[in-house]
Amino acid sequence: MLYRIAADGLVLSHLLFILFVLFGGLLVLKWHRLAWWHLPAAAWGVIVEVFHLTCPLTEWENLMRHAAGQTGYGGGFIEHYVWPIIYPAGLTPTIQLGLGSVVLAINVLIYLRLIRLWRLRHPTRSGQ
Secondary structure, three states: OHHHHHHHHHHHHHHHHHHHHHHHHHHHHHOHHHHHHHHHHHHHHHHHHHOOOOOHHHHHHHHHHHHOOOOOOOOOHHHHHHHHHHOOOOOOHHHHHHHHHHHHHHHHHHHHHHHHHHHHHOOOOOOO
16 A cells, blocks of 8 residues: 555656656746756756656656556556656657657747846946
């Protein structure tokens, strides 16, 4: 029972991490120091999608499921509603590459805006 709860919690954490990768740049516009957390997370998200890597969170979750005696994703809330969002049916390497590109493009635009705002607030002092 404890392993199943841990596995469900890990899937939920995985979803929150994905949302942070996708939309964390928007939080950085408000809280600039969050960039120190978001940039590595976004880089990891792009790398996983572009190079088709398996996320360690997925491996850990599967280990916990096996420890709980589960072979698949049964009838729980997390498995039924959250899992299809993280791994939709029909996900292909081409789609993953597209998703990685979208994540990269969104974050590049957000960080370019952030750099522009920073430069407006901290103009260089010529001649000093």
